[in-house]
Amino acid sequence: MSSNAQRCATCYGEGAVGGQHGPEACPDCHGLGTLPSATVLTERRLRELEAGYASRGDQVGQDVAWLAGEVRRAHHALIQILAASQDAEQDDPTSAQIRGLANSVLNLYG
Numbered sequence: 001m002s003s004n005a006q007r008c009a010t011c012y013g014e015g016a017v018g019g020q021h022g023p024e025a026c027p028d029c030h031g032l033g034t035l036p037s038a039t040v041l042t043e044r045r046l047r048e049l050e051a052g053y054a055s056r057g058d059q060v061g062q063d064v065a066w067l068a069g070e071v072r073r074a075h076h077a078l079i080q081i082l083a084a085s086q087d088a089e090q091d092d093p094t095s096a097q098i099r100g101l102a103n104s105v106l107n108l109y110g
């Protein structure tokens with residue numbers, strides 16, 4: 001387990017949960033016992049929301065699709081900002097602050 005991996009709270013890190021016919025792979029961590037990165041979890045949830053609302057075919061579905069696109073655009077910008085701050089001098093306090101702020105959302109490293 002990497003130092004940044006978060007133990008799954010659904011299965012308590014075991015990777016399995018009780019089902020009707022015995023143990024089943026945990027639906028949240030897919031049997032790994034740890035959760036994927038915050039970026040992966042966000043993308044997974046966005047896709048669930050899009051799939052759930054797209055079938056409605058109404059304004060709410062269009063609004064959710066727009067909002068999901070904006071979240072993806074913001075995450076992409078944060079990744080670019082994090083990369084740019086890592087290219088800067090490591091001892092520069094402004095770059096370190098920018099890295100910390102971007103990482104507080106992306107949670108790519110601890």
Ligand SMILES: [Zn+2]
Nearest residue numbers: 008011026029
């Ligand atoms: Zn789990």
